[in-house]
Amino acid sequence: xxxxxxxxxxxxxxxxxxxxxxxxxxxxxxxxxxxxxxxxxxxxxxxxxxxxxxxxxxxxxxxxxxxxxxxxxxxxxxxxxxxxxxx
Numbered sequence: 001x002x003x004x005x006x007x008x009x010x011x012x013x014x015x016x017x018x019x020x021x022x023x024x025x026x027x028x029x030x031x032x033x034x035x036x037x038x039x040x041x042x043x044x045x046x047x048x049x050x051x052x053x054x055x056x057x058x059x060x061x062x063x064x065x066x067x068x069x070x071x072x073x074x075x076x077x078x079x080x081x082x083x084x085x086x087x
Contacts, residue, residue: 061067072078079085 058067058071062071069080073080
């Protein structure tokens with residue numbers, strides 16, 4: 001193999017290695033972004049599951065006076081006449 005063909009082979013291998021490294025880096029950064037989005041979506045799903053469970057509990061126990069009071073306070077913004085309101 002002549003020195004010229006050896007140099008061309010080295011240049012091609014080096015170029016392919018650099019291209020592969022850049023492609024791998026881009027893939028890794030995209031993977032991290034997707035993973036972070038997945039974690040955020042899982043966190044949001046867990047929070048929504050908790051809210052669903054809370055609302056189902058409230059619905060199942062709607063006849064309970066404590067539940068009615070909590071609905072009045074949390075949803076409607078009402079306060080008990082015995083509560084002192086400090087502006």
